[in-house]
Amino acid sequence: MSDATLTLSPTENVIRPQTQVDGHDPSSMISMRDIWKTYQMGTEKVHALHGVSFDIPRGEYIAIIGPSGSGKSTLMNLIGCLDTPTQGQYWLNGKNVSEMDDDELARIRNQEVGFVFQTFNLLARATALHNVELPLIYGGVGSTQRHEMAKQALKAVDLTERMTHKPNELSGGQRQRVAIARALVNHPSILLADEPTGALDSHTSMEIMDLFERLHSEGNTIIVVTHEHDIAERAHRVISIRDGQIEKDERIR
Amino acid sequence: MERSGEHDSKPQRYTFARAVPALIKSLPLFRLAAIWEAFRVATGSLRANKLRTALTLMGIIVGVTAVIAVVTIIKGLDQTVAQTFSSQGSTVFTISKNPQIIKSREEFIKFNRRKDVTHDDAETIGRLCTACWRVGIAANAIETVKYQDQKAENVRIRGVEPLTMFDIDGVSIDAGRVWTDSEGAAGRDICVVGTDMLKNLFGDAPADRAVGQEIRINGRPYTILGVLEPLGSIFGFSRDNVIYIPYSTYQKAYGARRSLVVFIQVPAAEQLEAAEDQVRTVMRTRRGIGTNDKVDDEGFALETQDVFLNLYGAATSNIYIVTIGVAAISLVVGGIVVMNIMLVSVTERTKEIGIRKAIGARRKDILTQFLIEAVVVTALGGAIGVGTGFGLAYVISALIGFPLLVSVASAVLGVGVSSIVGIISGLWPAWRAAKLDPIEALRAE
Numbered sequence: 001m002s003d004a005t006l007t008l009s010p011t012e013n014v015i016r017p018q019t020q021v022d023g024h025d026p027s028s029m030i031s032m033r034d035i036w037k038t039y040q041m042g043t044e045k046v047h048a049l050h051g052v053s054f055d056i057p058r059g060e061y062i063a064i065i066g067p068s069g070s071g072k073s074t075l076m077n078l079i080g081c082l083d084t085p086t087q088g089q090y091w092l093n094g095k096n097v098s099e100m101d102d103d104e105l106a107r108i109r110n111q112e113v114g115f116v117f118q119t120f121n122l123l124a125r126a127t128a129l130h131n132v133e134l135p136l137i138y139g140g141v142g143s144t145q146r147h148e149m150a151k152q153a154l155k156a157v158d159l160t161e162r163m164t165h166k167p168n169e170l171s172g173g174q175r176q177r178v179a180i181a182r183a184l185v186n187h188p189s190i191l192l193a194d195e196p197t198g199a200l201d202s203h204t205s206m207e208i209m210d211l212f213e214r215l216h217s218e219g220n221t222i223i224v225v226t227h228e229h230d231i232a233e234r235a236h237r238v239i240s241i242r243d244g245q246i247e248k249d250e251r252i253r
Numbered sequence: 254m255e256r257s258g259e260h261d262s263k264p265q266r267y268t269f270a271r272a273v274p275a276l277i278k279s280l281p282l283f284r285l286a287a288i289w290e291a292f293r294v295a296t297g298s299l300r301a302n303k304l305r306t307a308l309t310l311m312g313i314i315v316g317v318t319a320v321i322a323v324v325t326i327i328k329g330l331d332q333t334v335a336q337t338f339s340s341q342g343s344t345v346f347t348i349s350k351n352p353q354i355i356k357s358r359e360e361f362i363k364f365n366r367r368k369d370v371t372h373d374d375a376e377t378i379g380r381l382c383t384a385c386w387r388v389g390i391a392a393n394a395i396e397t398v399k400y401q402d403q404k405a406e407n408v409r410i411r412g413v414e415p416l417t418m419f420d421i422d423g424v425s426i427d428a429g430r431v432w433t434d435s436e437g438a439a440g441r442d443i444c445v446v447g448t449d450m451l452k453n454l455f456g457d458a459p460a461d462r463a464v465g466q467e468i469r470i471n472g473r474p475y476t477i478l479g480v481l482e483p484l485g486s487i488f489g490f491s492r493d494n495v496i497y498i499p500y501s502t503y504q505k506a507y508g509a510r511r512s513l514v515v516f517i518q519v520p521a522a523e524q525l526e527a528a529e530d531q532v533r534t535v536m537r538t539r540r541g542i543g544t545n546d547k548v549d550d551e552g553f554a555l556e557t558q559d560v561f562l563n564l565y566g567a568a569t570s571n572i573y574i575v576t577i578g579v580a581a582i583s584l585v586v587g588g589i590v591v592m593n594i595m596l597v598s599v600t601e602r603t604k605e606i607g608i609r610k611a612i613g614a615r616r617k618d619i620l621t622q623f624l625i626e627a628v629v630v631t632a633l634g635g636a637i638g639v640g641t642g643f644g645l646a647y648v649i650s651a652l653i654g655f656p657l658l659v660s661v662a663s664a665v666l667g668v669g670v671s672s673i674v675g676i677i678s679g680l681w682p683a684w685r686a687a688k689l690d691p692i693e694a695l696r697a698e
Contacts, residue, residue, distance in 0.1 A: 077692050080611070082611065102615075102616060103615045103617075106613050106616075107615070109611060110612065110613020121604075121607075121611070121695065122608075123608065125297050125301065134290075134612055135612045135613050137287055137290045138609070138612065138614045139613060140287075142286075143286065146286070182612065186613075
């Protein structure tokens with residue numbers, strides 16, 4: 001089985017006997033065990049992921065890198081709880097999300113995951129403030145508190161002056177900062193960024209990466225999915241994916 | 254890795270049949286904020302697509318307008334009819350040669366073979382009917398009336414006898430006087446006019462200015478003795494476009510060989526049936542038919558105002574049925590249009606749905622959003638329909654001349670029914686949106 005089971009101390013074994021059975025390391029923010037994702041293509045079965053296992057502790061800054069078709073996007077969708085694995089166990093902040101139904105997954109995405117997308121994915125007709133408030137609306141936060149939290153999140157990305165602007169009135173970098181504020185507003189367990197600089201020029205890219213670094217230093221757990229090595233190198237640990245398997249998992253800093 | 258294939262296994266399928274009870278079960282759990290968000294999005298997207306919204310609304314507007322206008326107009330007519338006939342009351346019935354309503358050509362031919370109702374018939378009824386209170390006769394002609402160079406056309410000339418016919422008709426004198434019995438019996442050329450004559454012949458002069466003036470009816474001069482109180486109009490026909498003359502005068506001018514109508518009034522509605530029986534017996538005897546004989550045709554028509562009221566009731570209920578049919582068709586078509594537009598809207602906004610799902614919107618949040626959007630469209634259509642319906646009813650009531658009765662209940666019903674159409678036609682598109690896979694949806698452009 002996985003090596004995480006071996007690292008468990010006897011004390012932990014006594015306190016939480018089921019963790020050993022599940023092979024789940026309770027100290028990790030993310031714990032993936034033998035994850036498979038299989039798609040049916042016509043009569044053929046295609047394994048997008050076969051037997052992926054890793055742990056991400058709280059507060060880590062990690063990059064997942066791999067060429068297109070490597071299974072990196074599939075992995076990102078699983079980490080972000082947009083999808084469930086065909087086989088295997090996925091623990092996120094102590095919750096087994098691998099067997100949840102759609103609405104439970106929506107709840108987890110709302111509370112535990114902050115998404116940052118390559119193309120920002122903001123609502124075009126809503127102001128920056130409203131975009132940031134959106135996760136709180138679905139989280140059932142009252143309007144006064146919602147407003148306050150959204151303003152704070154925008155302050156954290158230095159966009160207080162622009163909060164009444166709509167996305168088309170903002171630059172690419174500003175839009176991505178709105179998206180980051182939206183991702184952070186619910187204080188999620190992980191910040192999951194999919195090619196966050198893919199639509200930005202190199203100067204703005206550096207600004208965004210600096211922002212990630214700052215957010216990491218403030219204690220956030222950050223996962224960046226990318227195919228660019230210089231972006232991946234800003235992280236503290238890099239997991240390389242190839243052909244649906246982990247090729248390399250190295251600490252670089 | 255592209256996900257173009259189907260999922261290998263899915264623990265629970267989100268079927269349409271399962272979505273509806275789940276939605277109802279979770280109704281109390283809906284978050285107010287999410288519903289408000291749905292409202293914002295709905296109104297925002299309707300504003301962003303004004304032309305499309307307008308076209309979507311058409312079917313609903315037409316349906317609701319039709320219902321509201323017809324209901325309002327018929328309510329107004331009902332009131333007019335009720336008021337008009339209560340002024341005479343249900344204590345009057347008539348004997349005539351032809352009934353008021355002739356249903357076919359065969360009937361017309363049959364009625365024309367009947368004997369005329371004569372002055373003698375009326376006299377016999379008056380003598381033999383003990384349950385009768387007032388008995389009078391009336392005969393009508395339509396004439397052109399002139400005063401100096403003024404002219405009034407299509408005026409109803411009503412020859413009546415005795416003077417109690419004024420009471421049976423429910424009219425009273427406003428200025429001047431009626432003729433005396435001896436003046437009437439002498440057949441003098443005198444008359445009492447309705448208020449339309451003031452308007453049409455005397456340039457809206459006050460009633461007492463017309464009294465004593467001489468007018469010409471079909472070339473024959475008459476002196477105006479009095480002017481009647483106005484009665485108003487019904488269905489756009491004035492009831493004041495009338496001139497009363499003594500029956501003896503009418504006979505001189507138009508001859509005695511015209512069938513007339515006998516009016517019989519009883520003191521109270523309870524005596525109506527007894528009086529009708531007596532009069533029927535008298536008339537059957539005079540037409541040579543035994544009281545209990547079974548005959549094809551009695552040779553006369555005995556009618557109360559119920560005949561007209563029944564006809565009116567049948568006509569309006571037919572109008573109601575036709576209107577409800579038209580409304581139902583437009584609402585169904587409107588609902589299909591709304592469903593179609595909502596499906597387009599869901600397709601167009603797939604990306605937005607993906608974003609919302611990624612940040613934590615559940616299926617019911619998305620379902621609610623699109624349902625609310627559908628209901629906002631149809632309720633708006635309903636509200637506009639109520640407005641235009643009342644507007645149309647207002648114009649028609651002003652043209653025809655009956656009171657406009659705006660009912661809150663029909664307005665609520667109009668908006669309510671169209672909202673239900675919204676829910677029904679929004680359910681399928683909203684469910685399609687709710688079950689979208691967030692990954693697929695995010696990939697949409």
